[in-house]
Amino acid sequence: MSDYQVLKYAGGVCGAKNSLSVSQSIQDGESLVSENGTFEVGFFSPGNSTGRYLGVWCRNLSPLTVVWVANRGLPLKNNLGTLQLNEKGVLVILNGANSTVWWSKISNKAVTNPIVHILDSGNLVIKNGEGTKKENFLWQSFDYPGDTIMPGMKLGWNLETGVDRYFSSWKSADDPAKGEYSFKVDIRGYPQLVLMKGSTVKFRPGSWNGLALTGYPTQQLKGKQIYKFVMNTKEVYHLYENLENLFVIYRLNPSGILQGLAWTSQTSDQIVIVTGAEDxxxxxxxxxxxxxxxxxxxxxxxxxxxxxxxxxxxxxxxxxxxxxxxxxxxxxxxxxxxxxxxxxxxxxxxxxxxxxxxxxxxxxxxxxxxxxxxxxxxxxxxxxxxxxxxxxxxxxxxxxxxxxxxxxxxxxxxxxxxxxxx
Known part of the structure; x- marks a missing residue:
């Protein structure tokens, strides 16, 4: 049983769809659900906000755990939003006047029969056809993190395309627009992880020494996660995978505190396991x-x-x-x-x-x-x-x-x- 299956939505996913083809859409109030029922894509309002955002969240977890937001700084003003895939393989959010509010980046690959799909990993992808091979991806949300890093998501650089995958805090609990803080891989000299406030380094977990980050020895989840650091001519990134019956994400909150949030197969309640800089x-x-x-x-x-x-x-x-x-x-x-x-x-x-x-x-x-x-x-x-x-x-x-x-x-x-x- 996988890490995600232990968190499967108790109500099942009978009749739910996990993909959209060209010209298909979902309205505010409708959603896509990953095949194993772990992740859901739809419109939501964070905290006390009345704005509507397209997001990906974990199902059946407490509290509501949004892991990615599309239109972070461009909220819809009402519940008349629509998510649609066009013939160019571009995902678009339309408002009630049918004007485009947000769109995914256009791929430089040839587009044939594009489909948008929410995977069991929580990755929202646009791909050519039904295949799940990464080389068929025209676009993926994992390349554009919000305030959260998840298992299998690369944190770092694609040196060929220049894409810098880093995550950044929300402005507040009510506003998912980019806040003051970011967590990223600095590739000057030997690559290292840094937590920034604007352009100022606040906390430096450090470089990878083969076993761990040199500046962050805390390993509450030792034996329950696999950490990887990859550095070659094409990419420089960190990545982790969960083991056992545990689901863990890492989030940068609006105050700049890096937290590890965990759920086990025994409970749907959140456990805070890491608080970032500790002394x-x-x-x-x-x-x-x-x-x-x-x-x-x-x-x-x-x-x-x-x-x-x-x-x-x-x-x-x-x-x-x-x-x-x-x-x-x-x-x-x-x-x-x-x-x-x-x-x-x-x-x-x-x-x-x-x-x-x-x-x-x-x-x-x-x-x-x-x-x-x-x-x-x-x-x-x-x-x-x-x-x-x-x-x-x-x-x-x-x-x-x-x-x-x-x-x-x-x-x-x-x-x-x-x-x-x-």
């Missing part, structure tokens, strides 16, 4: 540059790296750490020592300005760092099976923390004098 050390660059954050109970503490001192000592002494740390002694390129101190259980620094190689081992990685006097640290890309790959940082290191029982080894360049007694 002060999760705040991006909380300790400034060249400093790492530690949590002692509920209290954060910032410490300069070896060979560094607070940039603003008077602020540092009153626990205001955002100014970060600077080198104790400036040294020029010819005096690059080639000495490194190993820090354990670390959240790796921001990788947006990093350099990486999948082919190098750790020894080769160190040699590459020594050759560049601005190289400040190195680490393995992948920590599985003894470690592999190379990740290099240059100049200032940003957004690090030390965990008690998590993280990985990070080798930071230090003056020889700092190695005495270590």
């Amino acid at each position: 002060s050390c999760d705040i991006y660059a909380f300790c400034g540059v060249n400093s790492m954050c530690n949590m002692y109970g509920n209290t954060p503490k910032c410490d300069c790296l070896k060979g560094y001192v607070p940039k603003f000592p008077e602020q540092w002494n009153i626990s205001y750490w955002s100014g970060g740390c600077v080198p104790m002694n400036k040294y020029v390129c010819k005096n690059h020592t080639g000495y490194f101190l190993r820090y354990t259980n670390m959240k790796l620094p921001d990788t947006s300005l990093s350099w990486f190689s999948k082919a190098m081992n750790l020894e080769e990685c160190q040699k590459s760092c020594v050759k560049n006097c601005s190289c400040s640290a190195y680490a393995n890309l992948d920590i599985r099976d003894g470690g592999s790959g190379c990740l290099l940082w240059f100049d200032d290191l940003v957004d690090m923390r030390r965990f008690s029982q998590w993280g990985q080894d990070l080798y930071i360049s230090v003056p020889a004098s700092e190695l005495v007694n270590d």
Whole structure:
């Protein structure tokens, strides 16, 4: 039995349709239902809003769980909306005056006998003919997330088409238009996940190290989900699948809090399992540059790296750490020592300005760092099976923390004098 089947609508789906052909339509009050009865497509009004939106939601779950909205910023003003598929393979929403309010992106593929279909995954797709192969998809809602990521949905980039799949918060519980917050894959340097408020990073779960995200060790669902990170010349994305009798989605709420929402086969009630950034050390660059954050109970503490001192000592002494740390002694390129101190259980620094190689081992990685006097640290890309790959940082290191029982080894360049007694 699949994850979705355990949530099958108790009333069954007898007589419900899950697809539309050209010139067919559904009116406000009608819907499409996935074959196994898990997902439904239709018009709805969120919260206290009177606007009408076309959405996909989970059936028979409490509370109403909308996972995708088509016309996010273009609500219909009454219940006279219509969803229709035209001969060009474009899905359109019409208002009561028969004017187009929203339409799906036009495919660059040849269109033959297009059909719109709501799949058991919750993906609303337009495809050529009856086949379910992804290569037949002319368009899919999974390429245009709302505030929710679901199992099998790619979070990241299609490098060939330039499509950036990220999810963004609603403006409010009553308004599904794009809000201030977004959660995305930053592909500058080595790819990493970031939570943004506008153009500002607020929380950085970090890069993938083969087992997990370096900055987010919480694994409440370990053994119940499969996580994947794919990076090649065509795509860069994260993806997860559910296992066992559990259905989990990840949502970014209007306040910028990332939540994991779960339902089991025993209940239709929602369980909140993840709350995103959980302490002060999760705040991006909380300790400034060249400093790492530690949590002692509920209290954060910032410490300069070896060979560094607070940039603003008077602020540092009153626990205001955002100014970060600077080198104790400036040294020029010819005096690059080639000495490194190993820090354990670390959240790796921001990788947006990093350099990486999948082919190098750790020894080769160190040699590459020594050759560049601005190289400040190195680490393995992948920590599985003894470690592999190379990740290099240059100049200032940003957004690090030390965990008690998590993280990985990070080798930071230090003056020889700092190695005495270590």
